[in-house]
Amino acid sequence: DxxxxxxxxxxxxxxxxxxxxxxxxxxxxxxxxxxxxxxxxxxxxxxxDSSSDDDENEEIANIAFMTMEDDNEVYSSSLSYNDLQNEYNELIDVLDDLNREYQLLKK
Incomplete structure (x- = not known):
């Protein structure tokens, strides 16, 4: 069976x-x-549950929608190699600063 x-x-x-x-x-x-x-x-x-927050919730939803819409945009730029290298170096500096700040907060 x-x-x-x-x-x-x-x-x-x-x-x-x-x-x-x-x-x-x-x-x-x-x-x-x-x-x-x-x-x-x-x-x-x-x-x-809260009717007084309806306007605020709608505003937040609209902001989120606008953010999502902005993410879909494509940006094209014609930066030179040196410009790109400078931007990259600036990002590395920001990353180093954030890493130092993280290490301090971690302690």
Whole structure:
């Protein structure tokens, strides 16, 4: 009897991930998606509790949207090799400063 049910389980194919041994409602991939949706729903419901913060939340959302939109822009510049080298050196200096500051804060 148990060998028959094991054989039946191996023949079952999940329509979500196309793997053998489980059906769609038991799919671990689908369960992960559901967990993510629940977290998102909880976040939205938490923000709905305070009506006085609606304008602030909308402003934050707009700022985030603007930031995402800016990331998609492509900048082209024709800097010379020396200009690029100078920019690189300035970035290294900033990195060194941040590293020193990090080491001090770490203590």
């Amino acid at each position: 148990s060998s028959k049910s094991d054989k039946d389980e191996k023949e079952v194919i999940c329509y979500e991930c196309n793997k053998h041994g489980h059906i769609r409602p038991d799919c671990p991939k689908l369960k992960k998606k559901k967990d993510k949706k629940k977290a998102t729903i909880a976040t939205w419901s938490d923000s709905d």
